[in-house]
């Protein structure tokens with residue numbers, strides 16, 4: 001006991017040690033502040049803070065995801081916009097923007113958006129992530145710049161880059177696939193961007209009157225295309241498909257485009273080639289098209305310039321050209337590799353006519369069917385002309401008599 005008491009430092013010894021230590025620290029601080037230049041002071045302080053914090057707290061890494069990337073819409077930003085509103089329970093503010101622009105269909109699901117500066121937490125394979133949408137004013141159109149901050153622990157950022165962003169893209173893609181309203185984009189030259197509206201064309205392969213073998217072959221081709229990701233990769237080709245729709249006016253080329261878009265659930269990018277200045281601009285426009293879309297060039301015989309290269313990169317894209325005059329097309333455009341499938345949209349056949357009558361008048365047979373079918377084989381009547389007659393009245397007798405009269409005028 002006595003020896004223990006002997007070994008313990010006395011209070012006055014501790015006090016004098018503390019006083020000496022404080023004096024040394026003060027001296028050190030004075031030397032540090034007076035002699036060491038401010039920049040070096042900041043550097044040393046930063047290093048010390050980094051060391052202390054990295055030892056006890058995980059350091060944070062922030063990904064900056066801007067709305068535009070190299071002047072084009074950033075697909076990662078777009079994917080986050082689609083995906084994050086689904087994480088309802090993880091919104092820090094408990095607020096969500098809800099908006100609907102589809103006035104024609106009040107039952108359509110409204111679009112959801114994330115309020116600015118709201119934190120959204122996500123969890124990926126046990127990793128905690130935090131998203132925040134920011135917006136700053138800019139001088140140029142569209143007068144604001146939006147960007148996401150995505151933060152995670154620094155040592156996990158590699159996993160986020162390699163796995164989470166792929167997961168984000170796939171999930172957003174699936175959400176979009178289930179989304180009902182498609183969009184049609186037209187290119188606005190003044191602002192150098194695509195402007196979209198809701199695509200309201202309700203034509204489907206059930207309401208499009210075409211020969212059944214043609215319908216089967218197109219649907220088979222579209223199915224094979226949408227499931228063809230690995231195939232296209234394995235043969236080293238871009239995952240795209242080119243269709244040429246040709247035939248007289250009113251035979252359903254535009255209707256076919258709508259049926260394809262509705263079947264595939266692809267947005268349409270409709271471009272007027274005449275308004276594109278040069279190849280550079282065309283290439284920029286093409287690169288700004290989203291995946292899973294239709295790039296439409298109508299009346300290609302009027303607008304095609306053989307020297308112009310229309311090459312679509314990206315994934316899962318269909319390019320559709322339409323023309324009323326296939327014979328006028330530049331042979332360069334018809335070369336294999338440019339358009340994979342040529343679809344002839346023709347005048348009414350008896351089969352197509354019967355289908356249109358069934359659709360419009362809800363009947364499968366009628367006494368006038370015989371003479372009408374005979375005439376249809378002789379004359380050139382477009383489905384547009386036929387449907388114009390059939391839509392006038394629901395009375396089958398009157399409608400078919402008028403149709404017969406129309407066909408007789410064509411003999």
Ligand SMILES: Nc1ncnc2c1ncn2[C@@H]1O[C@H](COP(=O)(O)OP(=O)(O)OP(=O)(O)O)[C@@H](O)[C@H]1O
Pocket residue numbers: 207208209210247248249250251252253254255256324345383384385387
């Ligand atoms: N095959 C068809 N099946 C059902 N309806 C059709 C068909 N073809 C045309 N129609 C009807 O005719 C209208 C006009 O057809 P559409 O605009 O698709 O023809 P088009 O070949 O694109 O004509 P254009 O070359 O003048 O643009 C359609 O809105 C549709 O109601």
